[in-house]
Amino acid sequence: MLRWLHLSDIHFQGNEKYETRKMRDKLIDKLKEIVSEKNINMIFITGDLVYQGSSYDNLLKDFIKKIASTVEVSIDDLYMIPGNHDLKRSQTRNFIIKGIREKDTSLESETIDDLLKGFDKYNLFYKELKNKDCDYIYSIINREKINIMLMNTALAAGTDDDNEKLIIEKEQFYDTIKNLKDKEDCVNIVLGHHPISYFTPSDQSKIFNNFSDYNIDLYLCGHEHKGGYKYDLPDERTIESYKCGGGMVDNYATVTFVIADLNVNKKTGKLTYYKWLEEEECWSKGGVRGRRAISGEIDLILDRFKNHDCESYTEIDINEDEFRRFIMQFHEKLEKENLEDVNIDPKDVFDKFRNMKCNKSISKQYDSFCRYFQVINEIMNSSLLSQIEKESIPNVVISEYNKLISNLSNGNEIIERIVENIFKEYSNSLQYSNTKLKIYFKILVYWSIYECDIFNDEL
Structure with missing residues (x-):
C-alpha cells in the first residue's frame, strides 16, 4: 500500500x-x-x-x-x-x-x-x-x-x-x-x-x-x-x-x-x-x-x-482522417516485411462470434466499431495500394489468430490477445498514443474477422 x-x-x-x-x-x-x-x-x-x-x-x-x-x-x-x-x-x-x-x-x-x-x-x-x-x-x-x-x-x-x-x-x-x-x-x-x-x-x-x-x-x-x-x-x-x-x-x-x-x-x-x-x-x-x-x-x-463493459466503446468518436493516416502508415510498415497474400472469404460475423463462444459484449463492441469499416474499405478499394499491400493487414491478423486458436478457450480472449500481440510488435514504430493504437488495432481485427476466413472454428 x-x-x-x-x-x-x-x-x-x-x-x-x-x-x-x-x-x-x-x-x-x-x-x-x-x-x-x-x-x-x-x-x-x-x-x-x-x-x-x-x-x-x-x-x-x-x-x-x-x-x-x-x-x-x-x-x-x-x-x-x-x-x-x-x-x-x-x-x-x-x-x-x-x-x-x-x-x-x-x-x-x-x-x-x-x-x-x-x-x-x-x-x-x-x-x-x-x-x-x-x-x-x-x-x-x-x-x-x-x-x-x-x-x-x-x-x-x-x-x-x-x-x-x-x-x-x-x-x-x-x-x-x-x-x-x-x-x-x-x-x-x-x-x-x-x-x-x-x-x-x-x-x-x-x-x-x-x-x-x-x-x-x-x-x-x-x-x-x-x-x-x-x-x-x-x-x-x-x-x-x-x-x-x-x-x-x-x-x-x-x-x-x-x-x-x-x-x-x-x-x-x-x-x-x-x-x-x-x-x-x-x-x-x-x-x-x-x-x-x-x-x-x-x-x-x-x-x-477499470475493466469497462464494451458498451463504453459506443461513446468513442474516432477521428476518421487520423485513422486513414494510421492505416496508410501501418501499411508502409507492413510493406517492408514481405508478407504473403491471404484468402478473403466474408462470412456472417455474428455466426462467427457464436462459433467462438464470444459473449454479448463482443457483438456490442463490433456494432460500435463497424461504422469505421468504410474508412478501411475506401483505402482497400483505391488504387493507392497493390493487391499484396491490401492483404497485408488481414495477413497479420490471421497469423496471430492461427498462433492462438489452439491455446485459448473463447473468442473474447483471442481478440484481446491478437490486439495485444500486434500492439507489442508495432507500437514503437507508430507515433500514436498507446490508447489510440489499441483502439485502431482492434478496429482492424474486427474488420479482418468480417472480411476473412477466420473465426469459423467451433470451440
Whole structure:
C-alpha cells in the first residue's frame, strides 16, 4: 500500500496569528496520530508555500522538515511545485504576460527565461531544502509502479485575473509528458498548483488530450483554498482531479490536508480529507465539497485500469482522417516485411462470434466499431495500394489468430490477445498514443474477422 500526504497553499509568513499557529501545531499532533496507525511514503505540496512572495526563511524550512519527520518521510520523498504566491511580481513580468495574452503567441526561449526569473527565491529555497535544482517547468520522477509529473502551472501567472488565462509551454510540456507513453502499467500522477480550468480553453484541451494519450490517472492541485474533486472526460476516459484546501486560517479558506491510500497492484484506493474546525480547534474528517465525499472519504476511480463493459466503446468518436493516416502508415510498415497474400472469404460475423463462444459484449463492441469499416474499405478499394499491400493487414491478423486458436478457450480472449500481440510488435514504430493504437488495432481485427476466413472454428 502506497500512501501520501497532500498539502497546499501553506502561505507561510513567519508572523502568523494565533489561529494559524494553533492550527499548525495541531496539524503535527494529528499527523502523529495518523502515522501511529499506518505508514506514509510521500509528501506532495502543490504550491503557494509562502504568502505574497514572503521570504523563504529557516522558519518555513523547519516547518516543512518537521512535517516530514513527523510522518517519517525523507526530504527526497517530498515533491513540491510553486504557486502564484511563490513568484516575485514585477513590472517587466506583467508586461510580458500582458503581451502573451493579447497576441496569443508561442513562447521564445528568452521569454521563458524572463518568466522563470520570478521563481528565483523559490528555486533557491528548493535547493536548500532538497539539495537539488528545480530549473525546469515540467519534470517526471519515476518511482516503482508510480510516476509523478511536476507541472509549474504558475509560469505565466501572477496577475489579478488569471482564470482561463494561464498557458502551458507546449514544446516542453509535450517533450516531458510523452515519456509516460510506455508507463501504462504504472499509476501516473500530475502535481500542479492551479486547477486545469485556469488555463485558456485551447490549452485546457491540449492538457487533457495529452493526459489521456500519455496515461495520466490523477491531477492533484490547490489554489482555490477549498477541498474538492472533479472528473474530466476527454474522448476516451475519465481523468480525476483532486484539490486540497488552504493551509492558513482566514475568513475565506477551508483549511484541509489529504491522506491518500493507493494499492498500486490492484489499482484501487481512497482519499481521506481532514478539515480544521475553527471553533472547536481540532481536526476532523471532511472539508471536501461534493456528494460523493460527504463522509470526508472518496474512492479513487483510476478509470484507465477499470475493466469497462464494451458498451463504453459506443461513446468513442474516432477521428476518421487520423485513422486513414494510421492505416496508410501501418501499411508502409507492413510493406517492408514481405508478407504473403491471404484468402478473403466474408462470412456472417455474428455466426462467427457464436462459433467462438464470444459473449454479448463482443457483438456490442463490433456494432460500435463497424461504422469505421468504410474508412478501411475506401483505402482497400483505391488504387493507392497493390493487391499484396491490401492483404497485408488481414495477413497479420490471421497469423496471430492461427498462433492462438489452439491455446485459448473463447473468442473474447483471442481478440484481446491478437490486439495485444500486434500492439507489442508495432507500437514503437507508430507515433500514436498507446490508447489510440489499441483502439485502431482492434478496429482492424474486427474488420479482418468480417472480411476473412477466420473465426469459423467451433470451440
